Amino acid sequence: MEEAELTTRLAGYIAGQMPQARDVAITEVARITGGASRQTYRFTLSWTEADGAPRRRGLILRRDPADSLIDTERRVEFEAYRAFHGTGVPVPEMLWLEEGSDALGSPFFVAEEIAGFQAGPGALWASPYLETHAVLGARKWEILGQIAAADAAAVQLSDTLPAVAAEDCWRRELDHWEGVLDADESEPLPIIRAAIRHLRANPPPPAQKVGVVHGDYRTGNFLYDDQGGVHGVLDWEMCHLGDPLEDLGWSFNPVWYFGQGMPGGLLPRESAIVAWERASGLRVDPAALKWWELFACVKGQAIWVSSARAWMDGANRDPILVYPAWALINAQDRAALHVMGRL
Amino acid sequence: MKPDVSQVLADLAGRVARNAAPQIPAAQRAGELGLSAMLLGLAAEMWDGAAEILVQENVALRTLLGSGARLSQDNARRRWLVELAGGRDTSLRLSALQSANAELRVALIALHAELERRDDAEAKALEAEVWGELVAGAERRRLSGSPI
Structure with missing residues (x-):
């Protein structure tokens, strides 16, 4: 049109x-x-x-x-x-x-429209935003903790989002994204397939609570200012009920390091966990978080190969679909190796 | 490397030509050309080394599959691995190399899963070699602007 x-x-x-x-x-x-x-x-x-x-x-x-x-x-x-x-x-x-x-x-x-703020991560790596990373990072993971702390019924999301039992959160998500890989991958992915086998053989404990999971909470999906403030959390299209550690694991996906060597390119991992725990009232089980970090690599790879598939099938030839396929499939493989301690 | 570089370049050529039209809104033109430029940069980097990477990887995978053929406890898989390990790249077209690479990777996934299920030293040693090649392959394909 x-x-x-x-x-x-x-x-x-x-x-x-x-x-x-x-x-x-x-x-x-x-x-x-x-x-x-x-x-x-x-x-x-x-x-x-x-x-x-x-x-x-x-x-x-x-x-x-x-x-x-x-x-x-x-x-x-x-x-x-x-x-x-x-x-x-x-x-x-x-x-x-x-x-x-x-x-x-x-x-x-x-x-x-929330106007007047930055969204893309590109501006973050130079002044005046460079100096705000500690404040912005703390706020970023504080907000994620607030999402984790939310009562899905109280915010009227439990009628919209499919319910899931605490012990089934991991399986539902892994089944879904493995299915996406099965349907859409155009090249075999031995690293991600090994990661999936590892995840199935070593499932996490049941979720501490079944909460609201944003689904794509990362640097680049919120509006920020030059003082470290966050003014809008965006891109909720993958929102669902599940284990709040899923969001924390996704935010730690190394493809969101932006070459800065730390989660979101903003904050050391330990500091992010402290901010999240304080706001969420939940505790991070290191082994469970590690599971969700590796899962994030599987999910990420599924999204990138879907992007390639959508372009190749011809229904949508927007070049934005090519970028993640070319730039992130190898990076996501490397991220999975990193999370598994092999890189 | 999907979508294929040649197909993307053809699409970008048409997109650049369309954006040369004067009635295209400036913001749209800036967005489309900026993204196109980024993809062209990636294509330039991938294109030069693509054949060499695939040839190296196919050689390494055939070596691993040959070792796997000697170890596998599944008769059908053993025959499959022997056949693949004995192959070679007779064409240097990217499409041919990619097709062979995909076939080899499928076999590697099956071999890797079998090795993981076993506890014997030979299987564990070969599993370590598989991981070594997976890491080496990820390094070969790494782009200069990789976030990790």
């Missing part, structure tokens, strides 16, 4: 959601590149209230592409954001969810 048509149809949709408003218009539409699982646009919505007052607001549109890096339901992401809005976990406000394809050709949601 061309941008002009998208703008017209989106304005019509939003006007239908705001029956009190007049002169609903959309301007300054700009595609945000880099998202591999959704098409993301920022735009300005303007309208006139019933009392005649003019209004303007920066908003975000997240729309499903024909094929994406991560196959998830739009509602999961929308409800996860909505669950944490207004809590200590900073997230943008969700406005409208459309699960049908009539309005814009595919499902989408519209959310508040």
